[in-house]
Amino acid sequence: MKLMHCPLNGWRNIQEFTHGGEVVAEPDPNRCSDAEWAEFVFMEENKAGMVREWWCHTATAYWFIAERDTVKDEIIRTYDAGEVFKERIEFTRPEPPKEA
Amino acid sequence: MPFGLIKYALSSGHPAKRFLLARPELKPSYDVVIIGGGGHGLATAYHLARYHGIRNVAVFEKGYIGGGNTGRNTAIIRSNYLTPEGVAFYEESVSLYRQLSRELDYNILYSERGHFTLAHTDSAMRTSRWRAEVNKHLGVDSELVYRDDLARLIPELNLSEEAAYPILGALYHPPGAVARHDAVAWGYAGRAAELGVEIHQDTTVTDIEVTDGRVSGVVTDRGRVACGKAVQAVAGASSEIARMAGVKLPIRTIPLQACVSQPHKPSLDAIIVSGSLHVYISQSDRGEFVMGGSTDPYPRYQTSSSLDFIEGLMSHVLELLPHLSEVQVMRQWAGMTDMTPDFAPIMGETGVENYYIDAGWGTWGFKATPVCGKRMAEMLATGRVPALIAPFRLSRFENFDLVGEKGAASVGH
Numbered sequence: 133m134k135l136m137h138c139p140l141n142g143w144r145n146i147q148e149f150t151h152g153g154e155v156v157a158e159p160d161p162n163r164c165s166d167a168e169w170a171e172f173v174f175m176e177e178n179k180a181g182m183v184r185e186w187w188c189h190t191a192t193a194y195w196f197i198a199e200r201d202t203v204k205d206e207i208i209r210t211y212d213a214g215e216v217f218k219e220r221i222e223f224t225r226p227e228p229p230k231e232a
Numbered sequence: 233m234p235f236g237l238i239k240y241a242l243s244s245g246h247p248a249k250r251f252l253l254a255r256p257e258l259k260p261s262y263d264v265v266i267i268g269g270g271g272h273g274l275a276t277a278y279h280l281a282r283y284h285g286i287r288n289v290a291v292f293e294k295g296y297i298g299g300g301n302t303g304r305n306t307a308i309i310r311s312n313y314l315t316p317e318g319v320a321f322y323e324e325s326v327s328l329y330r331q332l333s334r335e336l337d338y339n340i341l342y343s344e345r346g347h348f349t350l351a352h353t354d355s356a357m358r359t360s361r362w363r364a365e366v367n368k369h370l371g372v373d374s375e376l377v378y379r380d381d382l383a384r385l386i387p388e389l390n391l392s393e394e395a396a397y398p399i400l401g402a403l404y405h406p407p408g409a410v411a412r413h414d415a416v417a418w419g420y421a422g423r424a425a426e427l428g429v430e431i432h433q434d435t436t437v438t439d440i441e442v443t444d445g446r447v448s449g450v451v452t453d454r455g456r457v458a459c460g461k462a463v464q465a466v467a468g469a470s471s472e473i474a475r476m477a478g479v480k481l482p483i484r485t486i487p488l489q490a491c492v493s494q495p496h497k498p499s500l501d502a503i504i505v506s507g508s509l510h511v512y513i514s515q516s517d518r519g520e521f522v523m524g525g526s527t528d529p530y531p532r533y534q535t536s537s538s539l540d541f542i543e544g545l546m547s548h549v550l551e552l553l554p555h556l557s558e559v560q561v562m563r564q565w566a567g568m569t570d571m572t573p574d575f576a577p578i579m580g581e582t583g584v585e586n587y588y589i590d591a592g593w594g595t596w597g598f599k600a601t602p603v604c605g606k607r608m609a610e611m612l613a614t615g616r617v618p619a620l621i622a623p624f625r626l627s628r629f630e631n632f633d634l635v636g637e638k639g640a641a642s643v644g645h
């Protein structure tokens with residue numbers, strides 16, 4: 133059994149967690165091009181080695197960040213997303229498209 | 233007669249030929265370099281040499297041929313997919329597989345068993361009917377069968393309504409088959425080598441040279457070669473190799489595990505798959521029960537296997553086939569699969585001129601080996617993308633034009 137340290141719940145069986153994908157900067161959906169959005173939605177670094185990813189402790193629906201080595205299958209560090217994301221993301225109404 | 237046999241055994245001139253000659257030295261330049269000596273790369277090399285007269289070809293394989301997913305899969309071959317693009321493509325592969333032993337003059341033990349995708353819920357029954365109708369429309373032999381049919385067709389199957397997930401019916405695909413996967417790699421490699429293709433085992437690609445937007449050379453741990461064209465077919469290593477050419481992919485490398493039991497007398501004809509229970513099982517010609525499940529829960533560049541997997545798998549296997557409770561598991565292993573977001577492959581151009589890709593084969597690419605070889609070779613030889621593989625282009629992700637192959641899911645291929 134493999135254990136993972138949840139910043140909220142402590143050491144838990146890794147089966148209690150859900151992998152959520154790489155931490156990448158989200159482009160502004162109201163301003164970015166279709167190609168930038170497609171890249172954000174579909175493309176993956178998928179690195180052999182150190183990665184920084186979203187994980188969720190499923191039972192408590194708590195999302196956090198883990199640094200992991202995908203070649204050694206080792207979890208290096210887990211921490212609250214607040215360490216990286218200092219500001220709240222605002223979901224504001226998009227500006228109306230400019231008249232052509 | 234016995235003397236003849238003894239003499240033959242002791243003579244030094246055995247006619248038994250070696251499959252591959254000793255590894256040659258690298259030439260300074262090749263017309264085509266193929267990265268990855270799995271089934272896909274080797275089939276591509278064979279088709280280039282045999283049907284397009286392109287023989288100045290090198291295959292670079294990091295380990296030994298067929299040592300990747302080609303030699304690790306559960307060898308299920310079928311064409312009962314869901315999208316018309318998928319069905320047409322896999323149907324061509326099945327027709328090539330059917331005569332592959334003859335084509336390669338090498339027995340790949342192709343064995344048609346009948347393939348059952350069990351449905352345990354109303355929605356699974358609906359999807360099965362949908363698939364059956366798409367299949368029939370495209371000339372593929374598939375039908376929806378019900379509990380009474382299953383009782384007749386697979387007498388061992390546990391059809392009890394007391395089971396945790398009772399079986400309601402199945403999508404039945406009579407041509408569903410299994411084959412000997414190693415033989416597929418060896419057959420293609422042997423024939424390609426006879427035609428002049430160089431197969432370099434134990435040769436790792438470490439970089440790809442791109443000059444003015446066009447591939448110009450490939451660097452290996454044994455030196456650099458120039459090339460006219462190059463193609464990568466490296467399964468779980470797809471993202472790492474593509475990165476060398478400056479290409480980004482929508483792929484995650486996720487292990488898929490499988491296992492076999494000790495050999496037993498032939499007792500199970502059918503190939504049984506349950507998407508809901510994440511199980512597939514068939515009996516090999518050697519008598520082993522070959523069993524697999526769903527992909528691992530998170531990406532890894534590793535092939536270790538786990539107790540979690542075998543425990544989870546067996547609880548479901550025993551629900552379907554309780555008589556296997558006395559059977560012992562002999563080996564388990566994993567392969568690194570290259571999973572795409574729409575469960576369809578990525579084949580064709582990359583944006584780097586003369587650099588092509590064959591990837592995104594995830595948990596479903598063994599059955600596609602012959603058609604990939606044929607169509608990738610056609611593309612390399614003619615410079616045009618064959619219509620059959622055009623839907624699988626990498627640029628579909630830029631255009632939000634995904635294929636959505638739900639007939640694949642991460643189980644049952």
Ligand SMILES: Cc1cc2nc3c(=O)[nH]c(=O)nc-3n(C[C@H](O)[C@H](O)[C@H](O)COP(=O)(O)OP(=O)(O)OC[C@H]3O[C@@H](n4cnc5c(N)ncnc54)[C@H](O)[C@@H]3O)c2cc1C
Nearest residue numbers: 268270271272294300301302305306308437567597598599
């Ligand atoms: C457990 C399991 C069960 C499966 N079951 C099925 C099934 O039942 N039916 C089905 O159709 N498919 C199945 N699949 C999927 C199928 O096995 C693969 O999609 C298919 O074999 C891929 O073939 P390939 O030739 O592209 O890749 P591989 O056979 O993986 O070949 C790629 C090769 O590239 C080499 N390579 C990697 N990096 C480098 C480098 N830097 N330089 C040189 N060479 C390199 C590797 O060593 C490897 O040999 C299964 C897969 C697994 C793991």
